[in-house]
Each structure stands twice: as C-alpha cells, then as structure tokens.
Amino acid sequence: MKTSEPPIQLTLPRSLVERKPTMKPILVRKNLLMVCRILLVGALLILRTTSALADITVTFDHENQPSETSCDLLDLTHNEKFKVVITNTNTDAFEYTVVGIEVFPAPSATGLRLVADTTRKELTLQHDRKYGGYKVQLTHKKPLASLVDKVWYIPVRTAGWDTDVAGGFTVSKVTDPVFEVRSGTVARNHGAEDKVALGFAGFIHVYHGKLPSLAATFGLGITDQSKTAYFFGPSWRWGEKGALTAGYSWGSVDRLPSGIHEGDVVSDPNALASLDSQVRGGVFLSLSFKFITVGDLFQKPFAGSSVSKSK
Numbered sequence: 001m002k003t004s005e006p007p008i009q010l011t012l013p014r015s016l017v018e019r020k021p022t023m024k025p026i027l028v029r030k031n032l033l034m035v036c037r038i039l040l041v042g043a044l045l046i047l048r049t050t051s052a053l054a055d056i057t058v059t060f061d062h063e064n065q066p067s068e069t070s071c072d073l074l075d076l077t078h079n080e081k082f083k084v085v086i087t088n089t090n091t092d093a094f095e096y097t098v099v100g101i102e103v104f105p106a107p108s109a110t111g112l113r114l115v116a117d118t119t120r121k122e123l124t125l126q127h128d129r130k131y132g133g134y135k136v137q138l139t140h141k142k143p144l145a146s147l148v149d150k151v152w153y154i155p156v157r158t159a160g161w162d163t164d165v166a167g168g169f170t171v172s173k174v175t176d177p178v179f180e181v182r183s184g185t186v187a188r189n190h191g192a193e194d195k196v197a198l199g200f201a202g203f204i205h206v207y208h209g210k211l212p213s214l215a216a217t218f219g220l221g222i223t224d225q226s227k228t229a230y231f232f233g234p235s236w237r238w239g240e241k242g243a244l245t246a247g248y249s250w251g252s253v254d255r256l257p258s259g260i261h262e263g264d265v266v267s268d269p270n271a272l273a274s275l276d277s278q279v280r281g282g283v284f285l286s287l288s289f290k291f292i293t294v295g296d297l298f299q300k301p302f303a304g305s306s307v308s309k310s311k
Helices: 014-018 024-052 294-300
Strands: 056-061 074-078 081-087 096-103 111-114 122-126 131-140 152-157 161-172 179-182 187-190 197-208 209-222 228-238 242-255 276-293
Touching: 074 187, 081 131, 096 122, 111 152, 161 209, 161 228, 161 242, 187 294, 197 228, 197 242, 197 276
Parallel strands: 056 081, 074 152
Antiparallel strands: 081 122, 096 111, 096 131, 131 152, 161 197, 161 276, 179 187, 197 209, 209 228, 228 242, 242 276
8 A cells, every 4th residue: 555745835035025025126217217307406506507508799889988988897708709899989989999908918919900880880800819918099080079099998807617626524325225134034124224324525616707606517536435436417616615516426326235135034143244235326415625727737837927008
C-alpha cells in the first residue's frame, strides 16, 4: 500500500507579500514638473530681457532746455542704435553734429554730421563701446533771433552680459530619509526626518546690464550634513549687494543598502548600519551676497580718468 507524500508548501517572504507600492514614479513626476516650471521662468526672463533691448530715444528741447546740460545715463550695448530727437528747433537755420566722447584716449575722434522737418530734428545713431557719452552740438548756419547755439551731453554706459560671484545661505527640500528596523521589519521613520536642509553655497549670477535686477544663477554648496549640493534657478538682484534665488537643487541623500527594501524582514539588527546614497532633487531658496563682479577684474586696471565737460 502506497503512502501519500505530504503536499509541498511554499512560504513566500513577508517582503514579497506586504511590500508597499514605491513612491518613485510620483517623485519623478514632481521633479519633472519642477524642472519645467524653472525652464518656463527662464524663458520668460529671456523674453523680458530681449524686449528691454529696444531702441532708446533721447529728447532735447532746443528752445526751452538750457545749454550744457545732460540727459539721464543710458545703458547701451555695443552697436546698439539709439535716437536723438530735438524739438522746437529750426532745421533750416541750424546744423546738427553729434561727437562721441571717448572712454579711453585714442589717436583720433570722428563725429557724425547728420542733416534734414523744420521744428523737429531726429538723429539715429549707433553706439560704439569706445565712447562713454555723446555731445550734441547745434550750430546756426544763419542768424536767428528766437534760437541760439546749444550743446547737450548724453552720458552712456556700455551694457552687456556680466557676472557676479556671491556666497550665501540655502534652504533646500533635498533631505535624507530615516530608516529603522522595527520589530524585525525595515521601516521608514518620517517623524525623525528633517523638513528642510540648511547649508552654505557659492553662486554665480549671470545678468545683462539692460536688466540687472534679473539673473540666471548657478551654485555649488555644502549642506549641514556635509554633503555636496548643486543649485540652479532665477535670481532677483537688489542693487549691487545681494540676490534672492529660488530654483531647483540636486544632492546626494541616503537610501537603503542594495537588496533591502522598505517592508523587508531582516534578522540582522545592524542591517541598516551602513546606508547607500543616491542623487535626489528638490526646490530651494537662498539669500546671497556679492563678493566681486567679474567684469570689474578686467575693466578697473585699464580705466582712465573721467571725461570732463568743457564749454
């Protein structure tokens, strides 16, 4: 008589039966959304900067504005066009000459003689970076009782891309998760985790002279847990002192050792004594203060004395 063998029973590990769904797809979607928002803000900044680079018009009143006066300082890029409009004038009786005032001494200086409406004169000029300003001269061709010869000045600062080097404090959402073995099961202790990570970073702010209050910022820093972090985002600069930056940060955070997952049953109480690491991203906010402007390192050693106005 044959004896029946007992049925084979397979016992699956508890980790395979009770494993919680991973949050990784959700985190990936959130990170992608944040990156898209930052890129959108950057695109808006570029569009705003481009619109700020439109032609500039300076207006002088021949009849009522005193001679030897100047307009407000203009920020112009090299080869940028700008207009000089003279109202209440008489184009038949006057010649109009614009002479560049040189930033650095040069062997020779050339003026632009521009000629022809009768009470309004419009001159279109193209800025040359060797000039720190322009002198507008009105010289009569024939005697005219109501109008006299006049001279006006247009101070110019050549604008372009520049870079500030700054250092500041950071607040980031890139934090380490905390794991523990609870009743033989690997679990995450959300209550023991930091809400934010504090740190210090060095930043490079890249901005254009036509729109200096906005900048694109790149940074490299260290968190309060002595881990390296990378930063990128738009900044709002206030004057020449500092900047407020909000953007996205990447850094190394702890993760479970290879082969161990949340919900696994482990017999070794020291299984989590040594954690692995991975790169994660999150939003950040920083307040930074300028050390130097890179452009000054090259300009100051060669800067000459200021141009004086002589009658």
